[in-house]
Amino acid sequence: MTTDRAPVVTAEVRQVALPFIKPFVTGFGVTASRQTVLIHLTDADGNEGWGEGPALDHPFYLPDTTATTFGIAADVALPLALEAGDLSPASVAASMGVIRGNTFARSGVEGAFWALQAAAEGRSLQELMGGSGESVPVGESLGIAATVDETLEEVALRLSEGYGRIKLKIRPGWDVEPVRAVREAFGPDVMLQVDANAAYTLADVDTLRRLDDYDLACIEQPLQWDALLEHAQLQRHLATPVCLDETLRSFEDVRRALDIDACRNVNLKPGRVGGLTASLRIAELCRERGIALWCGGMMESGIGRAGNLALCSAAGFTDPADMSPASVLFEWDLVDPTFEVEPDGTIAVPVAPGLGFAVRADRVEAQTIRRSVVLGPAV
Numbered sequence: 288m289t290t291d292r293a294p295v296v297t298a299e300v301r302q303v304a305l306p307f308i309k310p311f312v313t314g315f316g317v318t319a320s321r322q323t324v325l326i327h328l329t330d331a332d333g334n335e336g337w338g339e340g341p342a343l344d345h346p347f348y349l350p351d352t353t354a355t356t357f358g359i360a361a362d363v364a365l366p367l368a369l370e371a372g373d374l375s376p377a378s379v380a381a382s383m384g385v386i387r388g389n390t391f392a393r394s395g396v397e398g399a400f401w402a403l404q405a406a407a408e409g410r411s412l413q414e415l416m417g418g419s420g421e422s423v424p425v426g427e428s429l430g431i432a433a434t435v436d437e438t439l440e441e442v443a444l445r446l447s448e449g450y451g452r453i454k455l456k457i458r459p460g461w462d463v464e465p466v467r468a469v470r471e472a473f474g475p476d477v478m479l480q481v482d483a484n485a486a487y488t489l490a491d492v493d494t495l496r497r498l499d500d501y502d503l504a505c506i507e508q509p510l511q512w513d514a515l516l517e518h519a520q521l522q523r524h525l526a527t528p529v530c531l532d533e534t535l536r537s538f539e540d541v542r543r544a545l546d547i548d549a550c551r552n553v554n555l556k557p558g559r560v561g562g563l564t565a566s567l568r569i570a571e572l573c574r575e576r577g578i579a580l581w582c583g584g585m586m587e588s589g590i591g592r593a594g595n596l597a598l599c600s601a602a603g604f605t606d607p608a609d610m611s612p613a614s615v616l617f618e619w620d621l622v623d624p625t626f627e628v629e630p631d632g633t634i635a636v637p638v639a640p641g642l643g644f645a646v647r648a649d650r651v652e653a654q655t656i657r658r659s660v661v662l663g664p665a666v
């Protein structure tokens with residue numbers, strides 16, 4: 288299918304700022320906009336490919352940042368991708384395989400080549416990835432609230448909106464109490480899980496063990512971001528499946544984690560593992576091993592979500608994805624129309640050829656902070 292593909296004629300990387308509806312407050316500070324990195328390709332037939340490398344703007348989640356993702360994508364990843372033997376995502380991923388780490392840059396570049404191939408072949412991303420089904424189930428992630436009552440109110444709201452799974456962020460001092468309150472208020476049928484974002488150590492095993500009483504789908508990333516071995520030690524003491532997020536940064540990381548029983552549940556973010564090709568291999572591995580798998584969120588724009596939605600419809604994804612509609616976070620999306628959550632707690636998988644969403648090039652242009660042209664006319 289790729290032998291008679293038209294050549295790529297323009298290739299560029301942009302850093303853009305998406306304004307939040309209200310300033311976003313986390314333990315890392317207050318931000319007014321979500322800066323992300325976009326990769327844009329066009330071929331000689333006029334087909335377009337958009338990809339997104341949604342690293343965060345600080346190195347407190349993973350070493351990758353918006354700035355490093357922009358720099359590596361523009362200086363290394365995209366030039367290597369353009370030298371790939373053909374333009375297929377697999378060849379592009381292989382060509383960029385010499386890059387160590389920098390998974391968000393590689394993922395964003397590869398994503399653009401996925402969308403370009405889908406456009407060139409007149410197929411949807413879902414078809415190209417071998418996914419199936421019209422929609423995928425999604426869950427909602429709730430931040431740490433001021434009071435347990437506030438959390439109960441928000442859980443009630445999210446369940447009424449149809450979300451099929453509730454995830455509570457926890458930290459020492461905010462763990463057993465809110466979990467017990469939610470379980471007692473909403474009953475045994477609500478799918479409930481927690482995410483610790485690396486806030487605990489092995490010294491907290493007794494506290495974490497108390498969470499076994501509440502039938503959680505998983506405890507996500509309880510220990511430090513690179514503590515693979517320690518998670519295996521912890522899992523031995525817990526009935527609740529440990530889920531890993533930050534620790535899993537490649538297909539090989541997932542294989543190692545499963546080999547030593549460091550987790551029994553996998554949060555997969557394409558940007559964190561180096562792209563959609565690696566993601567599909569991880570899905571296959573989890574399916575073979577009978578491991579629960581779901582797609583996490585990085586507050587992507589609709590450009591990044593397009594690939595995630597198609598990916599979630601592939602075999603191996605067993606649990607609801609972390610995916611709020613863009614309208615919850617942003618004043619507007621970079622795609623229009625954007626996606627919405629249906630009353631049954633699902634999001635429709637795009638069926639249109641190419642990316643599957645129409646990109647608002649005017650908004651991308653207006654929100655561009657910096658741009659690097661790798662191929663094509665200089666700015």
Ligand SMILES: [Mg+2]
Nearest residue numbers: 482507508532
């Ligand atoms: Mg997480």
